Amino acid sequence: MSDRAAAGRPLWVTALLLALSVLMIVVFVLLGNWQVRRLAWKQELIAAVETRAFGPAVALPEHFDAGRHAYLRVAVDGRWLDREAVLVKAVTELGPGYWVMSPMQTGGGILWVNRGFVPADARDPANWSIAQSPVTGLLRPTAQGGTLLERNDPQSGRWVSRDTVALSDSLGLGATLPYFIDADHRGAxxxxxxxxxxxxxxxxxxxxxxxxxxxxxxxxxxxLAYVLRSSRRKDEAD
Known part of the structure; x- marks a missing residue:
């Protein structure tokens, strides 16, 4: 902007631009502080997950708390229900395919177990190993509803998230635990x-x-400092 344009600019406009500039600086600093807090939170999460996931397997928690128990390594014995597994859409390091979700009856209610991944050409249960018990794996909170881009459609049997309660409702099962287990690999x-x-x-x-x-x-x-300094020099020259 030329000196002539600046000289013809109303004082309130200059004051407003300065206020907005100061506000932007404050906002940038606050955003930086927020990211620092997020950094501390993420580091604590990584440390906690590593401790839970690679520690010895324990029993299922009596009262599940996602903040304390997500990725906890557990071992559970139960009875596999005579129900066909539900396939949930998945994309993994092995490519696109499905998670194999199977219900198990435990003393605390229905527990859904993610037995693992199958590609589209291996979705026939005849290609799968036999489910075994006990199961060892990592606790994961239920994923309600679907994903950001897709929703579960129980009526058509189309699942994109591992929503344990909805899975049980679709099969007419009873009280269901608010988490599932990502099972360790079994078999060959x-x-x-x-x-x-x-x-x-x-x-x-x-x-x-x-x-x-x-x-x-x-x-x-x-x-901002450069603009204020230039403006001050201009005023002194005038």
Whole structure:
């Protein structure tokens, strides 16, 4: 903007632009602080998950708390129900296919077990290994409703998330636990379903995000200081 344009600009416009610039600097700093807090939370989560997932298998918790028990390694014995497994759409490191979800009767209610992954060409149960008990694996909270892009459709038997209560309702089962187990792999290495595919790697880019927001705050502050200094020099020259 030329000096002539700046000179003809009303004072309230200049004050508004300065206020907005200061507000942007404050917002960038707050966003950086938020990312720092997210960084601390993510580091605590990673440490907690590693401790739970790779520790010795324990019994199912009496009162499930997702914050405390997600990815906890457990061992449970129960009775597999004589029901056809439900296939839930999945994309894994092995490619697209399905999770094989099977219900098990336990003392605490119906427990859904993710026996593992099968590709589309192996979705026939005749290609699967026999379900065994006890089951060892990682606790996962139920995933209600579906995903951001798709919804479960129990009427047509189309599932995109592992919603334990909805799965039980679709089969007319009783009281159901609010979690499922990602089972470890059983049987031959190449057998289906392929268990043990739980993703335990969490992206952690919060530090780079925080530095980006702080850098933007510094750049805005430097730009504002330059404009104020230039304006002051112009006033002194005039």
């Amino acid at each position: 290495p190449a057998a289906w379903p392929r268990g043990g595919l739980t993703i335990l790697r969490f992206s952690n880019s919060h530090l780079s995000y925080a530095l980006t927001w702080y850098a933007m705050a510094v750049l805005f502050a430097l730009g």
